[in-house]
Amino acid sequence: xxxxxxxxxxxxxxxxxxxxxxxxxxxxxxxxxxxxxxxxxxxxxxxxxxxxxxxxxxxxxxxxxxxxxxxxxxxxxxxxxxxxxxxxxxxxxxxxxxxxxxxxxxxxxxxxxxxxxxxxxxxxxxxxxxxxxxxxxxxxxxxxxxxxxxxxxxxxxxxxxxxxxxxxxxxxxxxxxxxxxxxxxxxxxxxxxxxxxxxxxxxxxxxxxxxxxxxxxxxxxxxxxxxxxxxxxxxxxxxxxxxxxxxxxxxxxxxxxxxxxxxxxxxxxxxxxxxxxxxxxxxxxxxxxxxxxxxxxxxxxxxxxxxxxxxxxxxxxxxxxxxxxxxxxxxxxxxxxxxxxxxxxxxxxxxxxxxxxxxxxxxxxxxxxxxxxxxxxxxxxxxxxxxxxxxxxxxxxxxxxxxxxxxxxxxxxxxxxxxxxxxxxxxxxxxxxxxxxxxxxxxxxxxxxxxxxxxxxxxxxxxxxxxxxxxxxxxxxxxxxxxxxxxxxxxxxxxxxxxxxxxxxxxxxxxxxxxxxxxxxxxxxxxxxxxxxxxxxxxxxxxxxxxxxxxxxxxxxxxxxxxxxxxxxxxxxxxxxxxxxxxxxxxxxxxxxxxxxxxxxxxxxxxxxxxxxxxxxxxxx
Numbered sequence: 001x002x003x004x005x006x007x008x009x010x011x012x013x014x015x016x017x018x019x020x021x022x023x024x025x026x027x028x029x030x031x032x033x034x035x036x037x038x039x040x041x042x043x044x045x046x047x048x049x050x051x052x053x054x055x056x057x058x059x060x061x062x063x064x065x066x067x068x069x070x071x072x073x074x075x076x077x078x079x080x081x082x083x084x085x086x087x088x089x090x091x092x093x094x095x096x097x098x099x100x101x102x103x104x105x106x107x108x109x110x111x112x113x114x115x116x117x118x119x120x121x122x123x124x125x126x127x128x129x130x131x132x133x134x135x136x137x138x139x140x141x142x143x144x145x146x147x148x149x150x151x152x153x154x155x156x157x158x159x160x161x162x163x164x165x166x167x168x169x170x171x172x173x174x175x176x177x178x179x180x181x182x183x184x185x186x187x188x189x190x191x192x193x194x195x196x197x198x199x200x201x202x203x204x205x206x207x208x209x210x211x212x213x214x215x216x217x218x219x220x221x222x223x224x225x226x227x228x229x230x231x232x233x234x235x236x237x238x239x240x241x242x243x244x245x246x247x248x249x250x251x252x253x254x255x256x257x258x259x260x261x262x263x264x265x266x267x268x269x270x271x272x273x274x275x276x277x278x279x280x281x282x283x284x285x286x287x288x289x290x291x292x293x294x295x296x297x298x299x300x301x302x303x304x305x306x307x308x309x310x311x312x313x314x315x316x317x318x319x320x321x322x323x324x325x326x327x328x329x330x331x332x333x334x335x336x337x338x339x340x341x342x343x344x345x346x347x348x349x350x351x352x353x354x355x356x357x358x359x360x361x362x363x364x365x366x367x368x369x370x371x372x373x374x375x376x377x378x379x380x381x382x383x384x385x386x387x388x389x390x391x392x393x394x395x396x397x398x399x400x401x402x403x404x405x406x407x408x409x410x411x412x413x414x415x416x417x418x419x420x421x422x423x424x425x426x427x428x429x430x431x432x433x434x435x436x437x438x439x440x441x442x443x444x445x446x447x448x449x450x451x452x453x454x455x456x457x458x459x460x461x462x463x464x465x466x467x468x469x470x471x472x473x474x475x476x477x478x479x480x481x482x483x484x485x486x487x488x489x490x491x492x493x494x495x496x497x498x499x500x501x502x503x504x505x506x507x508x509x510x511x512x513x514x515x516x517x518x519x520x521x522x523x524x525x526x527x528x529x530x531x532x533x534x535x536x537x538x539x540x541x542x543x544x545x546x547x548x549x550x551x552x553x554x555x556x557x558x559x560x561x562x563x564x565x566x567x568x569x570x571x572x573x574x575x576x577x578x579x580x581x582x583x584x585x586x587x588x589x590x591x592x593x594x595x596x597x598x599x600x601x602x603x604x605x606x607x608x609x610x611x612x613x614x615x616x617x618x619x620x621x
Contacts, residue, residue, distance in 0.1 A: 018332040022152075025117070025336070029109060036105035040161045043098035044168040049091045052176075057084055102161055110156035114149050121145055121338055129344040130428045131389050139221030144338055147217055148331035155328030162321045173308075191279040195272055202268050202322060209261040210330040216254040218334075223250045229512075265323045283308050345430050347448035350441060375454050375535040376404035376439050377566025379425070384434035386424055394420045396589040398434070407567040409577035411607065412586035418570045419460075421586075422538050425568075426452055456534035460541030462525040464513030469498055470505040472513070472524055477531045485531060491561060492527035494520070530561055537562060539569045551576065574611050583607065 016024075026033065060080045074080055122145055133141075170192060227234060227243050234243055283304060291301035379402040387393040394417045402408045410418050423429050424436065427443060436443045443451055464472045473489060474480040480488075482505065489495040497520055501507040513521045529537060539558070555576060558567075571577045578597040585593035585600070585607050593605050600607035 018329040018336065021336040022332050025339075026113060028116075029113060032105060032109045032112070036102055036109055036161075037164055039098045039102035039105055040164040041168045043095055043102055044165040045172060046091050046095035046098065047165075048169065048172055049095075050088070053084060053088055053091070057081070060084070106161050107157050110153045113156060114153040117152070117335060118145055118149050121149070121335055124339055124341070124343075127343050127345075128341060129430065130423070131344075132341065135389070139223065139225035140218035141338075142225060143214075143218045143221040144334050147221070148214060148334050151331040152328050152335070155324045159321050159324040159328065163325070166321075190282070191275045194275050198268070198272065198275075199322060202264065205264055206261060206322070206326040207329065209257070209264065210326045211333065213254070213257045213261055213327070214330045214334055216250075216257045220247075220250045220254050223247055261326075265326075268322060280308055345427055345448070348443075348445040349447065350445050351447055351450055377454075377536045378402070378404035378437075378439050379536075379566065380435075380437040380440075381421075381424075382435045382437070384424065384431050384436060386420065386429060386431045388429075393432075394589050395424070395431075398586075398589065398591055400584055400591055400594070402566060402568060403581075404439070404566055405564050406581040407562050407569060407579075409569045409571060409580035409583040410586060411571060411574060411577065411583060411610070415588075416586040417589040418586055419540055420589075422457065422540055422568070422570065425536075425538070426455055426457065454534055455536045455538060456529035456532045457538045458522075458525050458529045458540060462513065462518075462521040464509050464516070464521055464524060466509070466511045468503075468506050468508055469501065469524065472509060473505075473527050473531060475528055477528075477533075480531055485527070488527040488531035489524075491530050492523045494523035494527050497523070526558075534565075536566045537568070539567065539571075541570060541572065574607070574614055 060077065074083060125141060125145070174192070223246065227247065234240060287296060287301050287304055290296040381398055381400050384395055384398045385393055386395040394415075398417075398421075410421065412418055420429075424431055425443070427448060430444075438446065438451070438454075465475065470482065470485055473485045477484075485505070486495060489498055498505055498507075507515075509515050509521075509524075513524070516524070559579075569577045569580060574597075577583060580597070582594060582596060583600060584591055585605070587606065593600055593603065593607055595603070601611060602608075
């Protein structure tokens with residue numbers, strides 16, 4: 001059977017500049033961006049008006065009836081100053097209004113972008129294959145999903161507005177200079193090209209330094225996440241000082257990386273001030289001489305002196321803004337690279353309803369199970385080969401059949417491929433060759449979520465989420481009632497110990513369920529799978545962490561819940577699977593024996609040897 005293959009793009013272009021990638025992502029916010037931009041520009045326009053009013057006021061004092069305002073028909077001095085007072089109130093009011101507007105718009109925009117970006121990035125991470133996580137630490141991903149996105153938010157809060165207002169200042173004041181005093185305007189504008197050139201040069205030098213800073217953050221986060229997760233091991237081996245030293249080295253590397261970036265970014269503002277000083281001094285001297293000679297109005301000179309300060313001195317803040325910008329771009333690059341990570345395992349298009357139509361390949365009767373999804377659970381693996389990245393094959397040309405509604409056991413030594421087989425059924429990894437069929441349909445053609453929803457997996461490495469017992473039992477079945485959760489817990493032999501907990505089903509289990517014993521965690525995991533009520537149940541060493549008495553009770557419960565349900569039981573202890581309909585024995589990724597418990601004992605092979613060893617009748621070879 002052919003299955004749907006995802007299309008690949010062999011002509012994929014290298015990533016664009018981080019700012020371009022951010023703007024592409026922000027298309028959905030285009031209207032908010034334009035509104036915030038307009039408010040920033042208008043705020044700066046009215047912010048630059050008071051120096052003009054001062055110049056006009058000086059002109060009224062000096063020229064009186066010949067002032068600029070008098071040319072509009074207002075010759076009375078009192079009326080001229082009254083008009084100036086009214087204009088001052090209007091301008092200051094509008095400046096305040098647009099400052100409120102841009103601050104609110106930019107900050108809300110920053111919140112919206114960081115919120116959506118974090119959700120999009122996390123959703124993308126959830127769709128990546130397991131090999132991606134094996135090659136990276138969780139701390140590094142946490143740094144991207146949290147710290148890097150927060151860094152971008154901080155720039156959008158303040159930095160974007162700062163850049164816009166600097167550009168607006170240059171355009172408005174530069175235009176005003178050439179309009180009012182073209183003979184000295186070039187002196188004021190002369191530093192601008194050098195400042196812009198210096199800004200671009202500093203960006204080029206700072207970019208790799210801040211990229212290194214962000215990488216150091218990931219390594220530091222990895223170290224902290226790893227150590228906090230393994231705190232029990234650290235304490236038991238008394239390696240606190242050793243881990244503290246390793247953390248010190250990571251933190252020192254992060255500090256030195258930041259120091260290299262700070263050394264360069266801190267030099268920007270002092271250098272810019274020297275360039276600005278030249279332009280300001282030139283205008284102060286030459287403009288003053290022209291005003292004294294009568295070739296320039298005193299009011300105009302006053303306006304120019306005030307305006308050049310408004311033009312040049314804010315440029316000194318470019319250093320801080322540039323610092324924020326480079327940090328944000330380094331973070332943006334990491335977030336966008338995460339979003340651009342290709343998804344290796346793609347969902348098929350067929351739904352579970354499609355499985356109710358064709359008969360199983362082995363001709364088994366679909367009425368043997370009562371799955372509401374229509375899945376009978378007939379599984380075929382045909383010539384399946386799989387290898388983890390850069391390793392020898394874990395599964396080699398494997399062919400086996402798991403009939404619908406039957407209990408199948410898989411045994412073998414550690415590393416024989418038993419748990420890998422389960423992960424392939426869930427499509428946590430993609431096989432290199434061969435086919436896995438569910439009720440006669442290639443699982444690669446099925447919708448991924450529906451495939452996994454049809455399988456209940458109780459892993460030997462039980463993971464419980466920080467929350468209450470009830471929240472962990474109904475995880476995967478959020479609409480379940482307390483009564484249903486209690487029923488599932490009773491079947492899993494968990495209800496009794498839950499009732500003895502301080503708050504019963506409301507007791508907080510701690511991160512990874514650390515407040516519970518291994519056996520208690522395993523029973524909650526079984527209850528969670530029972531409540532899910534899947535047509536296919538996988539028990540991967542499901543009773544490995546319980547005592548013999550609890551194991552016997554759980555086995556009795558499992559005998560009930562596995563009736564008319566396809567069950568795959570992986571076990572080291574052969575006594576737990578002796579009643580399976582069929583047992584497969586794996587060795588080095590290959591199927592070496594199969595049959596019932598009695599048949600395998602009679603064969604006198606690997607299974608029979610394992611049985612004798614576990615029964616104490618033969619020493620371990």
